[in-house]
Amino acid sequence: MSGCQLAVRGATLPDGRGKGRRVDLLVARGKVLELAPAAGKTPAGEAEEIDASGLVLLPSLTDAHTHLREPGYEYKEDIASGLSAAAHGGFGNVMCMANTNPVNDSASVTELMLDRAKDSWPRGPRLFPIGALTRGLAGRELAPMAELAEAGCVAFSNDGVPVSSSEVMRRAMEYASDLGRRVIDHCEDPSMNPASGVNDGVLSGRLGLDGQPDVAETIQAARDVLLAEYLDLPVHLAHVSCRRTVELIAWAKSRGVRVTAETCPHYLLLTEERAAGFDSLAKVNPPLRTRDDVLALRQAVREGVVDILVTDHAPHADCEKEVEFDAAPCGVCGLDTALALTWTLVREGELTAGDLVRLWAEAPCGLFDLPLNRFRPGDPADFVLFDPGRSWLVCPDSLHSKAANTPFLGRTLEGRVRAHFLGGRKIV
Amino acid sequence: MPTGDDDMQWLHKDLLDVSQLSTREVASLFETARYFREINSRSVKKVPTLRGKSVVLFFAEPSTRTKTSFDVAGKRLSADTFSLSATGSSLKKGETLKDTALTLQAMSPDAIVIRHSSSGAAQFLAERLDCCVINAGDGRHAHPTQALLDAFTLSEAWGGFKGRTLLILGDVAHSRVARSNVILLDRLGVKVRLCGPRTLMPSGVETWPVGVHRDLDQAVRGVDAVMCLRLQLERQQAGLLPDLREYARLFGLGRRHLDRAAKGAFVMHPGPINRGVEIDSDLADSPESLILEQVAGGLAVRMALLFLFLSRKTNE
Numbered sequence: 001m002s003g004c005q006l007a008v009r010g011a012t013l014p015d016g017r018g019k020g021r022r023v024d025l026l027v028a029r030g031k032v033l034e035l036a037p038a039a040g041k042t043p044a045g046e047a048e049e050i051d052a053s054g055l056v057l058l059p060s061l062t063d064a065h066t067h068l069r070e071p072g073y074e075y076k077e078d079i080a081s082g083l084s085a086a087a088h089g090g091f092g093n094v095m096c097m098a099n100t101n102p103v104n105d106s107a108s109v110t111e112l113m114l115d116r117a118k119d120s121w122p123r124g125p126r127l128f129p130i131g132a133l134t135r136g137l138a139g140r141e142l143a144p145m146a147e148l149a150e151a152g153c154v155a156f157s158n159d160g161v162p163v164s165s166s167e168v169m170r171r172a173m174e175y176a177s178d179l180g181r182r183v184i185d186h187c188e189d190p191s192m193n194p195a196s197g198v199n200d201g202v203l204s205g206r207l208g209l210d211g212q213p214d215v216a217e218t219i220q221a222a223r224d225v226l227l228a229e230y231l232d233l234p235v236h237l238a239h240v241s242c243r244r245t246v247e248l249i250a251w252a253k254s255r256g257v258r259v260t261a262e263t264c265p266h267y268l269l270l271t272e273e274r275a276a277g278f279d280s281l282a283k284v285n286p287p288l289r290t291r292d293d294v295l296a297l298r299q300a301v302r303e304g305v306v307d308i309l310v311t312d313h314a315p316h317a318d319c320e321k322e323v324e325f326d327a328a329p330c331g332v333c334g335l336d337t338a339l340a341l342t343w344t345l346v347r348e349g350e351l352t353a354g355d356l357v358r359l360w361a362e363a364p365c366g367l368f369d370l371p372l373n374r375f376r377p378g379d380p381a382d383f384v385l386f387d388p389g390r391s392w393l394v395c396p397d398s399l400h401s402k403a404a405n406t407p408f409l410g411r412t413l414e415g416r417v418r419a420h421f422l423g424g425r426k427i428v
Numbered sequence: 429m430p431t432g433d434d435d436m437q438w439l440h441k442d443l444l445d446v447s448q449l450s451t452r453e454v455a456s457l458f459e460t461a462r463y464f465r466e467i468n469s470r471s472v473k474k475v476p477t478l479r480g481k482s483v484v485l486f487f488a489e490p491s492t493r494t495k496t497s498f499d500v501a502g503k504r505l506s507a508d509t510f511s512l513s514a515t516g517s518s519l520k521k522g523e524t525l526k527d528t529a530l531t532l533q534a535m536s537p538d539a540i541v542i543r544h545s546s547s548g549a550a551q552f553l554a555e556r557l558d559c560c561v562i563n564a565g566d567g568r569h570a571h572p573t574q575a576l577l578d579a580f581t582l583s584e585a586w587g588g589f590k591g592r593t594l595l596i597l598g599d600v601a602h603s604r605v606a607r608s609n610v611i612l613l614d615r616l617g618v619k620v621r622l623c624g625p626r627t628l629m630p631s632g633v634e635t636w637p638v639g640v641h642r643d644l645d646q647a648v649r650g651v652d653a654v655m656c657l658r659l660q661l662e663r664q665q666a667g668l669l670p671d672l673r674e675y676a677r678l679f680g681l682g683r684r685h686l687d688r689a690a691k692g693a694f695v696m697h698p699g700p701i702n703r704g705v706e707i708d709s710d711l712a713d714s715p716e717s718l719i720l721e722q723v724a725g726g727l728a729v730r731m732a733l734l735f736l737f738l739s740r741k742t743n744e
Contacts, residue, residue: 201631208604323524324552325547
């Protein structure tokens with residue numbers, strides 16, 4: 001076949017529920033040329049041949065919620081190291097939040113982010129900044145969203161600093177809608193133990209910590225879905241952590257509200273008990289909840305009530321986390337570990353590989369209008385060769401992020417990215 | 429010198445909370461405390477037991493009675509005690525707890541007694557230091573030496589724990605004293621009741637081994653002792669109660685309540701007392717009050733703890 005530059009032979013392509021099928025992927029000019037049943041016979045001419053037997057072929061993933069800390073907090077992470085973690089973690093599209101210093105509330109900050117990404121990873125992963133919803137994330141004045149959108153911001157969010165004023169939230173949703181951009185809201189009632197990083201419940205009562213109740217999330221989410229219904233506008237709820245919010249979203253969707261939502265691997269795998277030894281690696285906002293919440297979220301991502309998975313990658317320096325629990329910052333790293341963690345859910349039968357592709361690629365690309373490979377001729381040749389049998393220890397040396405603040409530190413995970421291609425070119 | 433049970437070894441490096449102690453270890457500790465209590469009644473109140481040992485008193489939160497109690501306990505056993513308080517310490521200058529701890533450790537003390545406003549601070553230190561760490565109160569989490577002295581005082585006053593019921597009254601949510609006491613007294617076989625407004629009950633209290641009451645008249649019925657907790661005035665500002673007057677009316681312990689308790693019931697308070705708020709002033713000074721016995725028992729218990737922890741290595 002003429003022009004074929006790359007032939008990936010014998011990879012397993014997941015297909016919904018089953019074991020998947022073995023395929024050959026042919027790439028030409030950075031695009032998918034053909035996806036054929038593995039025969040080893042498709043003539044590839046001069047193409048580079050890759051033996052991918054035993055490897056799973058996935059589209060390059062999208063992470064719609066990260067904190068890459070640049071500008072301002074480069075000691076935690078910078079765009080180069082964050083994108084390195086993304087590249088090795090299987091993410092080709094990365095959206096980064098605006099709570100940098102200065103805040104991403106002007107085109108110059110957005111442009112700086114995009115320049116840094118281009119300089120450090122010219123072949124990708126591609127960076128898609130999220131602009132501030134309000135100026136300085138202060139929750140009072142609207143950020144210059146048109147300017148930000150023109151500079152390249154793909155969505156708007158006040159993530160990290162919940163918008164307490166419903167009036168400001170309403171106007172921000174209206175203004176963003178004129179630009180065709182979605183608003184991502186960090187749902188947290190700011191009067192109820194905000195950012196305490198531990199769930200209000202049995203554990204917080206036992207340890208004597210101020211817990212954040214799950215209703216603090218649901219109350220704010222309820223406001224947002226009611227506004228979305230009232231205005232007939234879309235809203236996207238960030239990092240949903242509890243059953244109560246899942247049930248609210250299901251109710252809103254049943255009414256036709258244009259609400260979408262995300263959750264993170266740690267909310268699908270860990271409970272509040274992970275913080276039992278005052279381990280600040282388990283301190284995250286919203287906090288880890290209960291077993292019942294974990295089960296509700298697993299069901300919600302299976303059924304699409306929660307639409308997408310994100311990492312909420314929130315790197316912090318070791319010295320910031322190695323303090324008393326109440327003094328430690330909230331946040332966990334996720335880009336390096338997300339795919340392996342999600343694969344554990346696939347292995348356990350909680351999710352199918354098809355769910356994984358939907359939650360980490362198809363759905364987020366659809367929501368934010370990002371490039372997606374569906375392995376149809378002409379699609380961008382963005383793909384990951386994933387080795388599901390490869391086990392690895394989560395430790396600072398095995399993580400590509402600058403930070404290692406993950407509650408999975410010290411755990412052995414199964415499954416790792418063997419190679420990652422964007423536009424037909426190998427990035428790692 | 430007592431060593432508790434004949435051949436019992438004290439295996440703990442640190443004292444973080446009472447949950448780590450078996451009932452056998454508690455009994456052994458109390459036996460040792462009884463021995464040291466006798467020393468405190470002598471005319472020369474000092475023994476050479478811990479000569480050459482040094483104990484750092486690292487109190488990053490204001491404290492008078494606990495700090496003094498540990499200081500006196502150490503000195504009566506001939507240990508050298510060194511104080512470090514929050515004001516004037518490098519913590520105030522922005523040094524992290526970890527760095528302060530490592531600095532202290534570099535001076536090779538045998539034990540660090542820590543009081544800190546953050547729950548989990550004692551465990552944080554214990555995980556990073558080689559020396560013995562004794563928790564003298566971490567945030568709202570635990571106050572094991574207070575619980576041990578309370579249990580010691582009760583065991584002396586009651587002559588045993590079997591069939592006894594204790595009411596803990598007041599601000600349980602913010603009380604490390606209450607948390608440690610519930611764990612320890614439940615383990616020792618005491619029936620524990622809690623009473624206070626819902627706003628001052630901890631989350632998840634329904635999973636604790638206690639009965640929870642809202643009405644003091646009912647809660648106090650038939651109990652063998654009432655432990656009043658100190659009410660911090662900040663609770664009003666935090667919106668957890670309307671004012672002290674209403675609190676005192678509903679949850680302040682008075683003579684009329686004690687009359688509903690079992691015959692000979694005692695009154696306790698970890699101090700410092702807000703007279704007229706959580707307890708009637710007269711009641712604090714009454715014959716039923718164990719408040720000063722708690723202080724005296726506290727000294728003996730802390731001597732016993734320092735002895736058991738600091739002579740641990742030589743026992744091995």
